[in-house]
Amino acid sequence: MPKGQVQQAIKNFAQFQKTATQGDVYQNVVNHPWAQPLVKALNLPVPVKLKRQVQASEEFLRGKALFGAASTGNKTASDVSNTILSVLAKSSAKLFFTKNKQQQDLMEASKHFPLKVLSDTSQKHSALLFDATSISSPEELSSLYEFYHTSIARLTEHSRIVVIGLTPESCKEPAQASAMKALEGFIRSCAKEIGGKAATANLLLLEPESEHLLEAPLRYLLSVRGAFVTGQTLKVAKVSGSNETINWRQPLIDKTALVTGASRGIGKAIAETLARDGAKVILLDIEPCKDDLTALAKKLGGHAVIADVSDKKGLTKLIKDVQKGSETIDIVVNNAGITRDKTLARMDDKRWSSVIDINLSAIQRITEALVDKKVLKVGGRVICISSINGIAGCFGQTNYSTSKSGVIGYVEAMDKPLARRKITINAIAPGFIETQMTQAIPFLSREIGRRINSLSQGGQPEDVAEAVALFASPASAGLRANTLRVCGQNLVGA
Numbered sequence: 444m445p446k447g448q449v450q451q452a453i454k455n456f457a458q459f460q461k462t463a464t465q466g467d468v469y470q471n472v473v474n475h476p477w478a479q480p481l482v483k484a485l486n487l488p489v490p491v492k493l494k495r496q497v498q499a500s501e502e503f504l505r506g507k508a509l510f511g512a513a514s515t516g517n518k519t520a521s522d523v524s525n526t527i528l529s530v531l532a533k534s535s536a537k538l539f540f541t542k543n544k545q546q547q548d549l550m551e552a553s554k555h556f557p558l559k560v561l562s563d564t565s566q567k568h569s570a571l572l573f574d575a576t577s578i579s580s581p582e583e584l585s586s587l588y589e590f591y592h593t594s595i596a597r598l599t600e601h602s603r604i605v606v607i608g609l610t611p612e613s614c615k616e617p618a619q620a621s622a623m624k625a626l627e628g629f630i631r632s633c634a635k636e637i638g639g640k641a642a643t644a645n646l647l648l649l650e651p652e653s654e655h656l657l658e659a660p661l662r663y664l665l666s667v668r669g670a671f672v673t674g675q676t677l678k679v680a681k682v683s684g685s686n687e688t689i690n691w692r693q694p695l696i697d698k699t700a701l702v703t704g705a706s707r708g709i710g711k712a713i714a715e716t717l718a719r720d721g722a723k724v725i726l727l728d729i730e731p732c733k734d735d736l737t738a739l740a741k742k743l744g745g746h747a748v749i750a751d752v753s754d755k756k757g758l759t760k761l762i763k764d765v766q767k768g769s770e771t772i773d774i775v776v777n778n779a780g781i782t783r784d785k786t787l788a789r790m791d792d793k794r795w796s797s798v799i800d801i802n803l804s805a806i807q808r809i810t811e812a813l814v815d816k817k818v819l820k821v822g823g824r825v826i827c828i829s830s831i832n833g834i835a836g837c838f839g840q841t842n843y844s845t846s847k848s849g850v851i852g853y854v855e856a857m858d859k860p861l862a863r864r865k866i867t868i869n870a871i872a873p874g875f876i877e878t879q880m881t882q883a884i885p886f887l888s889r890e891i892g893r894r895i896n897s898l899s900q901g902g903q904p905e906d907v908a909e910a911v912a913l914f915a916s917p918a919s920a921g922l923r924a925n926t927l928r929v930c931g932q933n934l935v936g937a
Contacts, residue, residue, distance in 0.1 A: 490899035491641035493670040503533040503751030506569030506715035511590040513577040526654040569934035575608040580618040604644035634674035638897030641672035653681040656921030661736035671906035674932035679921040693721035699772045701725045706732035708878040712904035718743040777806040777827040802846035827866040833933040856923035869914045874930025875901040
């Protein structure tokens with residue numbers, strides 16, 4: 444590079460840095476047009492900026508999608524494939540099939556839907572979908588290999604891979620169960636191979652006869668709403684009587700949602716996203732956050748509740764305020780949490796007990812009080828915010844990691860009791876998310892936290908909020924006891 448260009452690039456960088464002191468400065472710089480000559484000369488890594496949701500009405504899939512399936516053993520597409528076709532027909536995507544017998548069956552089935560079907564599979568694709576539910580043994584995984592071996596190199600940036608299989612627990616034969624479990628390793632590896640394109644790869648595992656509940660998670664994983672979710676598995680349970688008509692642009696119309704810790708950061712983004720999707724929001728936080736909370740409630744047309752749920756009086760106040768304003772709610776998002784970091788040897792009792800109480804015990808108190816007093820409706824949704832540190836652990840955070848792991852255990856334990864009232868409960872485990880909290884992390888630790896995932900960047904609060912919106916949807920009745928990692932496939936943890 445000529446000396447003059449280098450000097451100009453350095454000068455431009457200094458000017459740019461003055462306006463880019465927040466967020467991921469490195470990513471902003473290397474993706475800026477003026478920096479490209481310097482980036483190329485120094486061979487710097489360039490994390491691709493993720494595309495995210497702009498408005499509620501944004502379409503869930505555009506471009507060209509390639510759809511394949513394992514052999515069904517007969518001449519007709521499976522019920523799962525037909526459901527996938529019906530979902531794709533609601534997008535503007537153009538559909539392609541590979542040239543083999545099973546794909547001919549898919550093409551024949553596609554004639555029953557208003558799909559734009561093309562035959563040239565050599566083009567670039569924005570989505571690769573594969574119905575693996577008919578695979579019955581490890582040997583038949585070859586169909587999965589053949590489909591992606593010939594197509595994965597033609598993925599565009601920001602593209603999506605989704606594989607649909609069966610839950611291993613529902614398989615009658617060990618050979619099929621092992622094949623379905625194998626899909627998880629396949630997806631995790633694919634996600635790491637395509638992360639440089641800001642592309643994602645995820646797995647949906649269905650219980651038998653749950654394909655009618657496939658649409659909500661499939662839309663999410665194919666859309667920009669799931670931009671920071673990759674290498675993950677969502678399980679869909681069989682639920683009867685769940686064919687509710689959904690307004691996909693605003694699925695939460697006529698719903699009321701309670702969000703704890705809602706004044707800023709992830710909680711604020713959750714409240715804004717649920718309101719965007721049509722929900723009336725009740726925002727909860729403590730007295731020091733009053734000004735921010737009331738301003739947000741006014742902006743969203745919601746209701747602010749100032750209460751400290753770490754004591755019984757605060758919980759009583761919350762219940763009374765909710766009953767006074769809305770009588771009942773449809774969604775509760777247990778987001779409030781704190782950190783009090785110290786190594787275990789230096790951690791005093793107060794640091795330990797306060798984190799356990801607010802991050803874990805308060806979730807139990809709030810959820811069970813809302814259920815016992817029937818403030819949370821039949822058919823309601825409970826979403827609990829855990830953390831990747833609850834899965835992987837973290838130096839100096841034994842209290843925090845313990846509490847967040849306990850959240851996952853609580854979600855799993857409450858699944859069946861809540862299911863009796865048709866209430867679902869799920870957890871979300873964020874990774875490195877760009878918030879005021881992460882901005883306070885020392886520079887080197889912050890940069891490592893951003894880069895050690897398949898997308899080489901931190902997530903945004905709205906990434907967590909979009910996952911909450913998925914679990915909050917009336918169409919998500921089959922999503923039960925999941926822990927969804929919103930972490931860009933962080934390289935630590937399971």
